[in-house]
Amino acid sequence: MAAILVTGGAGYVGSHACKALAAAGFQPVVFDNLSTGHRWAVRWGPLERGELSDIEALRRVMRRYRVEAVLHFAAVSNVGESMKEPALYFRNNVGGTLNLLEAMTDCGVGRLVLSSTCASYGLPEALPIDESHPQRPINPYGETKLAIERMLHWWERVHDLRWLALRYFNAAGADPEGEIGEAHSPETHLIPLAMQAALGLRPHIDVFGSDYPTPDGTAVRDYIHVSDLAEAHRAGLDHLLRGGASLACNLGTGHGHSVAQVLRSIEAISGRPLPIRHAPRRAGDPPQLVAEPHLAQEVFGWQPRQSDLATIVSTAWSWHAALAETEGAAPSSRYRLQRHLIRGAASY
Numbered sequence: 001m002a003a004i005l006v007t008g009g010a011g012y013v014g015s016h017a018c019k020a021l022a023a024a025g026f027q028p029v030v031f032d033n034l035s036t037g038h039r040w041a042v043r044w045g046p047l048e049r050g051e052l053s054d055i056e057a058l059r060r061v062m063r064r065y066r067v068e069a070v071l072h073f074a075a076v077s078n079v080g081e082s083m084k085e086p087a088l089y090f091r092n093n094v095g096g097t098l099n100l101l102e103a104m105t106d107c108g109v110g111r112l113v114l115s116s117t118c119a120s121y122g123l124p125e126a127l128p129i130d131e132s133h134p135q136r137p138i139n140p141y142g143e144t145k146l147a148i149e150r151m152l153h154w155w156e157r158v159h160d161l162r163w164l165a166l167r168y169f170n171a172a173g174a175d176p177e178g179e180i181g182e183a184h185s186p187e188t189h190l191i192p193l194a195m196q197a198a199l200g201l202r203p204h205i206d207v208f209g210s211d212y213p214t215p216d217g218t219a220v221r222d223y224i225h226v227s228d229l230a231e232a233h234r235a236g237l238d239h240l241l242r243g244g245a246s247l248a249c250n251l252g253t254g255h256g257h258s259v260a261q262v263l264r265s266i267e268a269i270s271g272r273p274l275p276i277r278h279a280p281r282r283a284g285d286p287p288q289l290v291a292e293p294h295l296a297q298e299v300f301g302w303q304p305r306q307s308d309l310a311t312i313v314s315t316a317w318s319w320h321a322a323l324a325e326t327e328g329a330a331p332s333s334r335y336r337l338q339r340h341l342i343r344g345a346a347s348y
């Protein structure tokens with residue numbers, strides 16, 4: 001069984017990718033410092049608790065498992081935090097990836113799939129956004145991912161690395177079998193925040209901006225189901241292992257949904273009215289972000305299958321409702337997790 005190193009495999013997207021890898025016959029070996037990830041999310045292979053800053057630990061794990069390729073999810077990824085602490089972002093994301101690439105070169109591991117982001121494009125100059133759109137990030141988080149993409153380019157020139165940079169749009173939803181789901185602390189994403197409001201775990205859900213030049217005045221985003229992202233990593237990895245060429249490509253659906261549409265869908269699926277609070281636009285939030293998604297299909301045959309809004313919202317709702325359901329019974333670890341997440345968010 002080929003071993004695949006999954007940095008950040010205890011996190012939201014990485015844990016779903018581990019499930020997809022295991023289903024395809026790979027052994028996912030998770031390398032994670034559990035700074036934002038969870039031990040309970042590592043279910044399909046070993047957890048090697050470690051830091052990207054520890055190059056010797058990276059080399060040790062690659063040699064121990066005879067790793068064939070790397071899926072690189074580990075990063076700090078909160079845009080607002082990156083505007084306050086850019087050093088953390090450059091040190092962890094860029095410095096950490098430098099260590100990873102050096103360890104890969106030392107151990108003869110020549111294939112890598114990077115979690116990149118639509119934040120590397122900055123403000124859209126045209127819609128939908130295709131891969132030739134200029135990359136001019138407007139926050140340190142996006143800048144670190146762009147810097148990493150450039151590192152991959154030079155590692156290929158010098159060390160013959162083959163890579164994919166998958167630029168996700170808005171990851172959303174949860175494992176349709178309910179085994180794993182989103183659990184960030186602090187939470188900053190619309191769907192989990194709205195679900196916590198629907199469950200009475202927070203007083204309201206903020207809608208930032210109702211005066212955008214969009215059909216209903218709220219911001220439009222391209223939501224992609226986390227299981228579709230996981231499947232893209234599996235298909236992209238196959239492409240690289242078959243000798244396919246390096247590539248940067250979008251992972252999105254090509255369709256946008258407004259904040260108001262998402263909230264209406266949550267109300268319909270949960271059967272609960274949402275306490276909505278209208279707030280001014282946030283600096284740096286563009287009115288619309290929508291991917292041109294076809295390159296991934298042309299090159300490695302991937303297309304989204306579970307990213308319609310109803311599937312995204314219903315899988316996320318099942319996950320969040322299950323977390324909260326244990327309230328009143330003996331506090332389970334999942335319930336304690338939910339309380340912890342809310343406290344983390346409140347103190348942010």
Ligand SMILES: NC(=O)c1ccc[n+]([C@@H]2O[C@H](COP(=O)([O-])OP(=O)(O)OC[C@H]3O[C@@H](n4cnc5c(N)ncnc54)[C@H](O)[C@@H]3O)[C@@H](O)[C@H]2O)c1
Binds near residue numbers: 032
């Ligand atoms: N969630 C999204 O909407 C989205 C969109 C675009 C791109 N991305 C990218 O996808 C990746 C995964 O995002 P996510 O939402 O699953 O985040 P996440 O925070 O849930 O997962 C990141 C994981 O990396 C680990 N990690 C962070 N720094 C580390 C370090 N120095 N050493 C070892 N482990 C470390 C964390 O503990 C965590 O398990 C990130 O690279 C992110 O930038 C996410």
